[in-house]
Each structure stands twice: as C-alpha cells, then as structure tokens.
Amino acid sequence: MDRPAEFALIRRWLTGMDQGAGVVLGVGDDAAVLTPPADRHLVMTVDTLVSGTHFPEDADARDIGHRALAVSLSDLAAMGATPLWALLALTLPSADEPWLAGFVDGFSAQARLHGLALVGGNLSRGPLTASVQLTGHVPAGQWLSRGGARPGQLLLVSGTPGDAAGGLALWKTAPSPERDALLARYLRPSARVALGQAALGVAAAAIDISDGLLDDLAHLCEASGCGADVQPEALPLSPALLACFGRARATQMALRGSDDYELLLACAPESLPALQRAAAELVCPLTVIGRFETSAGIRINGEPLADTGAGGFRHF
C-alpha cells in the first residue's frame, strides 16, 4: 500500500469521531489538545486485546472493534467515571480496508453510545493488536475504588456472570438461540458505565470482572483488607447458560470464567435499597451474592477456597 493511501485510510478511519466535550484540537496534529472539565478528577486506563490471546483469530472485525473499546470502558465503569476521550493504537498485519471498516463500525457505535471522542490514534503494521486508552472524569474527590469494602457489607454482581465463558466454550458449535446469546455476551460485552456512575457515593467499592468473579473478588478483598463469603446458589445465572451447561457447570463458569465485564460492588446494607433502585432504573440486573467479612480470603458458603487464584484468565 502506498503512503498517500495510508494517510487517506487514517483520515477516513478517524473522521468525525474526534468531536466531543473539551476537544480543542482533535486528530491530525502530533497530539490532541484538550480542556479538562472544571472541578473534576480525571480517570485514566489502558487495555489491550491481542488476536489469538484475547479473542479468536477468526473473530469478526466489528466484534473486535466493539470489544476493544468495551473492555477499557469497563475499567472506567468500575471507577464510576464518565467517559470523555479515547486514543486507539491499532496494529494490523495489512491495510485491509473492509476489515478496518468493520472494526471502526463496532468501535464507533460503542463510542457514540458512551459520548466518547476519539482524539488520537496510531496505525502500525504488525500482528493484530488493539490497545485502547481512555480518559473519564468523576466529581472531585469522589470515585469508586477496590479498597473501600468493609466487613458486614454486601457483595453484589451486575448482569448474569458466566455467560462470556459459556459463549467462548460454544465458539465452534452450531448456531442456536442460546448459543448465539451467550456468544454475543463474550464478543460484545456491555460495559456497565451507567451503573458505575449511579453507584458513585452509594457503593463502597467496585471492580470489574475481567479475570473471573472469584479472582477479581480476591483483588478487591486484598485491596480492602478484608475477606468475603460467596453464596453460589444466589448467583444470577442466565436461562441460556443454564440451558446449555446445566446448573453445576454454569455455576463454575460464573465463578471462574473470565471476560464478563460485569461489576462487583460492595455496599453497606442500609445503602442497598438506593443501589437497587438505581439499577432498576437502568434495567440492569444487580444481585446480592455474598457478604464481606473480617477474615481474609474467599469462602464459598463458609468453606475456604483451596486456591483463590486458580481458574481465571492467565495473561502468561
């Protein structure tokens, strides 16, 4: 591909996506120039998807675009932040225009949904990798962190965990309504941005489930200096997951499976009604599945886990 065509590709790819709050100078210079919102803290994160590691090599470009943005949005959601600006570093084996059009389609639909401006990008040749850096904002002095859970608080999960693991397990199987629904939850996760924002000032702590519910709960407990007891029978398992795998395996997927991008929240019992009202307004399932305790570590109905780190997604 010659050089002018490459620049045309970059221009077409980014056109119209760099408009948004605080954007003074968007795409096209050495860097973007931005006005931070007044009286707010900024929240920043970066996440990378690697082909063959974080999604199947034959996944659809549109889904990869959706997912690349959703996994980073999920980090903002876990902080209670409002999305603001994105930078996208995309590495491609070749300048495949139809592929790029699909990727941009999936990416930009998510960006529009969350009011996010794409203010910078980098397009390189190499193995397929998409790295998305996001900036969001929270009211000054107010954000959700992993470190706020305290003994006696309730443990809640959004959505129906395990669906993503179920979908991935059915990747190569024949289409069916249940299989397709689960696969969509793996390929096109919905970052719980609105729930995170609603939980600001109400929930005590939050983390998103990327590695697996028990693994991420262990991170939250470690950061909070407490432990937790989980009641697996309270897990909100989706009808599709139950239909495809049965209760025992579905429960394991909900506890151990990765890639759900749901939120785990800690909440004082007296704040539960307010949190549940907020979730109901957003039509977002939110379920109490356990309780935080003084004693460190994770327990399942009071029984300590042999290895809280096992079963989740491994980066290495």
Next chain:
Amino acid sequence: MDRPAEFALIRRWLTGMDQGAGVVLGVGDDAAVLTPPADRHLVMTVDTLVSGTHFPEDADARDIGHRALAVSLSDLAAMGATPLWALLALTLPSADEPWLAGFVDGFSAQARLHGLALVGGNLSRGPLTASVQLTGHVPAGQWLSRGGARPGQLLLVSGTPGDAAGGLALWKTAPSPERDALLARYLRPSARVALGQAALGVAAAAIDISDGLLDDLAHLCEASGCGADVQPEALPLSPALLACFGRARATQMALRGSDDYELLLACAPESLPALQRAAAELVCPLTVIGRFETSAGIRINGEPLADTGAGGFRHF
C-alpha cells in the same frame, strides 16, 4: 508462569514510577485518578513500536524501553507540551523477567529525565509490541501546531538529521566510534521536549521528524497551506554520518531517512534570534535549512520534488 507471579511482576515493574504531579491514585486499581493542572490545556498522544517493524527483533530491551517512550515524548515536544503522565501497554511473548527489567530500566530513565509519572499499564501475552500513551500540558490557548507556518518564515531543524537512518544502515556492521554514535541516535533518540517548550510563543509551527524530513515537512506545509524550499547544503550533517557515508548519501539520509525524532520548526525572521538563544541555552543544535513560500509543494533549491511522499518510512 502462575498468576501470583504475574501480579508480582506487574507490581515490581511499576513500583515507584507512579509518583508525580497530580497523581491522586496511581497504579493498582481499575484506573488511575488524576488532578489536571489549573489553567492549562492537556495534550495527548499515543505511539506504538512493533518488533521487526519499528526496531530490529534482536534490539536490546533497554533500548526498546528508551525508544518506546522517546517516540511518544517527541509528539509532546512537537506541541511544546510539558510531560505529565504515561500509560504503557506492553505485549510480550513470554514473562521474561530479565528482558522486562531491561525494558523498565530504559523506560524509567527517560520518564525520570522528563518528570513523567507512569500511572497505568497493561501486560499481555503476544507478539512484542509497546504502545505508550502520554499526557502533557501547555498554557491555556498556547500550543505549537503543524498549521502555523506562513510564507516568508524560516524553516529550521534541530540536531543532526540522518543519523538514525545511518545508524540503522550500520546495524549489523562491526563496532566503531562513528557507527556506535549513529546507532545510539537510532536506538535511543532524545525527544526535543525542552526545545519544544522554549519554542512556545516564539516559533510559528512545529512537527517532529518520524517519517523523514521531507515527508514530515510535506505534512507541515499541507496543514499550513503553503510550500517550502529546502537548501540541502545547509543541512547540519554530523561528522559521524559524513565519515561513514560521504556527503551525497548523508544528505539523502538527512532528507529521506526516518526515525530522527528531531523537530522541524517554522519561525518568523524577526523571532529567529530569540529561538536561537533558547536553543543555545539548551545546547541543542538548531539550523535554518530553508524558507516557507506561497506556492504549495516542497522544492530543493527551487527545483520541485518529483514525489514528496517517496523515501520516508512506510507503515504499510
């Protein structure tokens, strides 16, 4: 590699690098929480290095760490911005601790030099790729852009362009003082951050040389809506480049070679003394090599280039 070891690796890797101006919550949660500086615009950029595309596959980890940060710093330099925060997305084939220690060593030395805090990171398994997102700041309403050059202004270049191309051409040759000096300029470029800051309010436009002097000058001219005439005999060629390649080839390398990460600046004649004084204080070579003109396109001593886009680095 088991999961606790991976987390230990990430922690060790990032420890102590997340301290800096405006950092409220550094590494360890779902995202960082930051306070933007008052009365400033933020400047954001992202750049990616891919092994085998942007550096030789057998390059030293320390040099890759240095270079991954320097190429993004160069974008901030071209805007006149002061570096503030970095996020690093690193993809590695395996959890090779000595490699990672070397990379961090090279990266953190550059970060310290420029007062940059590493506020977020992502470590994935996959082909070697390093993507660095940076945030800097400029006084409100004041930044260098590509679009400010006007006919009659002077064209200046920092440092000694062509050295990086010369170094890369000598990658597999026997060590010598000249070859080693040139190779260091390719592997460990010095982003001209201080020069960019000093040029704020003095220079009219800026761009960094990543694709090659003529290619990047063409971008600057296009954004500014003017043309330029370059005098190759005015190019500041380094003694090492002249010794290794002779004047004719050294001149071609300076005009066409990529990866210099020097700055091209546009400056009104009456502002030249102030700009040269600032560069002298920084001990940074800064040389007038041409002039901006009304007529579009790039000329070499008045002769139009057949193809201004040729010879630079191609991403595809």
